[in-house]
Amino acid sequence: MACADASNGGVDGLCIPRFLWEAIDASKFPQRSIEPRMAASQIQGLRNLDATPRLNLASFVTTFMEPECRELMEEAIAVNYIDTEEYPSTEKIKEMCVSMLADLWHADLGASKATGTDTVGSSEAVLLAGLAMKRRWQDRRKAAGLDASRPNIVMGTETHVVWEKLTRYFEIEPKWVTNRPGHYHALNEDLIAACDENTIGVVAILGTTYTGHFYDVEELDSLVAAKNEETGWQLCIHVDAASGGFVAPFVFPDMKWDFRLSNVVSINASGHKFGLVYPGLGWVMWRSRQYLPESLVFHDNYLGKDQITITLNFSKGAMNVVGQLYQFTRMGFPGYREINRHMQHTAERLREGLVKMGSFEVISASDRCLPLVAFHLKDVEGRAYDEFNIADRLKTFGWVVPAYTLAAGNQARKVLRVVCRWDFSPTLTNELLDDLQEALDWLEVHYIYTKDQLDKIKATSIKLAEEKVRSSSTTSKWPSVHRLQSLAERGKC
Structure with a gap:
């Protein structure tokens, strides 16, 4: 059999494909072409090193969609839907999704239509919502003849890192509110106390990344209203509902957190989380057009007609918004409700299993919380391992369970977290609990030491070695005390 590439080096008529014997050289741009199957195999080989998405319990991001939806999304993958002249249906699909979300989050669909x-x-x-708050504050200050150069935003230290990006990118002073010990999100009274005349808004979180807790947005709204009445300020609330925006309406419908509250002016949510769409898709909504400053609205006509853009980027594929409308249409309110109930049930099942094991303490809320379980080892004197060791051990079973420390105020606490997405089944829950127990059993009997224990071991090793040196008549065959200390420091003795 002849090889397609003479440099391949066939052996006894066997033609070995290039991708089996030649690595990708990433130090320079490739200087030759290869066959499609060879390129695909090279890339697939790299991707095989990834974790299995369904076993990645660290991620909030959707890892399963129905084949009918995937087919629709694949058809739309090449559509640059910013070109509304050529692809008007995609713009229509987006507007349909926006209207449905406005209804879901109780926006006024009358004269002051949500945007x-x-x-x-x-x-x-x-970033868009924060920039809109900054511009509205600046416009008010300038109109009143006041200084508009020192905007700040008030938020808890447990907010997502994107809020820190907002403050750096758009030159807004962050006023961080530290969690009180034993509380896993900023308290409303502390948020209000941090506000002043330069505050552009207060951030409320509907489901923190750390522990899944919901803010009491209704109470915060009342405090904001009282503060505005007292001071004449125009404080407002943005609700970061990245995860909770597609959870709370379906399982906690009576909880007021959205546009039913008069001081909530904008909301964001992730379609690619509990909106059940593959990444990346998000949504931002303002309660009416007046909360979106005109200075953030852009017009262009170089794609064939005048069109409006309010996003930070321009070109993007249509597949995600197509997938979102499919899920809205396919699931409807009853479907999302049942899926969320299933996820909450799975979280409760996992919570009960962890409590039954006896080694863990669960800190995520059992009610009004995201479908996740955050937990840590019970405090035990002299334990030789921690949550990071458990996370590392679980990887041997294929699980990705993150270990991390909590936000400022509780930063000494290490925790583990499991996100119970809708494809995390009861069977997988049982398997995870079994593997957690096996990880604990393994860690209990293997040589993993705390720093204090290592110090004691080193001291004992040196002492025993010194005694052996003194008891030996031929000391030359034993290392010096200095050498023993050096070996002990490096864990060799």
Whole structure:
């Protein structure tokens, strides 16, 4: 059999494909072409090193969609839907999604119609909402002849990192509110106390990344109203509902957190999280057009007609908004409700299993919380391992369970977290609990030491070695005390 590439080096008539014997050289741009199957195999080989998405319990991001939806999304993958002249149906699909979300989040659909758009994810949505708050504050200050050069935004230290990006990118002073010990999100009274005349807005989180807790947005709204009445300020609230925006309406319908509250002016949510769409898709909504400053609205006509853009990016594929409308149409309110109930049930099942094991303490809320379980080891004197060791051990079973420290105020606490997405089944829950127990059993009997224990071991090793040196008549065959200390420091003795 002849080889297609003479440099391949066939052996006894066997033609070995290039991708089996030649690595990708990433130090320079490739200087030759290869066959499609060879290129695909090279890339697939790299991707095989990834975790299995369904076993990645760290991620909030959707890992399963129905084949009918995937087919629709694949058809739309080449559509640059910013070109509304050529692809008007995609713009229509986006507007349909915006209207449905406005209804879901109780926006006024009358004369002051809600305004919103899709984004690449909640990060872009947050940046747009934060910038809108800054511009509105600046416009008011300038109109009143006041200084508008020192805007600040009030938020808890447990907010997503994108809020820190907002403050750096758009020159807004962050006023961080530290969590009180034992509380896993900023308290409303502390948020209000941090506000002043330069505050552009207060951030409320509907489901923190750390522990899944919801803010009491209704109470915060009342405090904001009272503060505005007292001071004449115009404080407002942005709700970061990246995860909770597609959870709370379906399982906690009586909880007021959205546009039913008069001081909530904008909301963001991630379609690619509990909106059940593959990444990346986000949504941002303003309660009415007056909360979206005209200075953030752009017009262009170089794609064939005058069109309006309010996003930070321009070109993007249509597949995600197509997938979102499919899920809205396919699931409807009853479907999303049942899926959310299933996820909450799975979280409760996992919570009960962890409590039954006896080694863990669960800190995520059992009610009004995202479908996740955050937990840590019970405090035990002299334990030789921690949550990071458990996370590392679980990887041997294929699980990705993150270990991390909590936000300022509780930063000494290490925790583990499991996100119970809708494809995380009861069977997988049982398997995870079994593997957690096996990880604990393994860690209990293997040589993993705390720093204090290592110090004791080193001291004992040196002492025993010194005694052996003194008891030996031929000391030359034993290392010096200095050498023993050096070996002990490096864990060799």
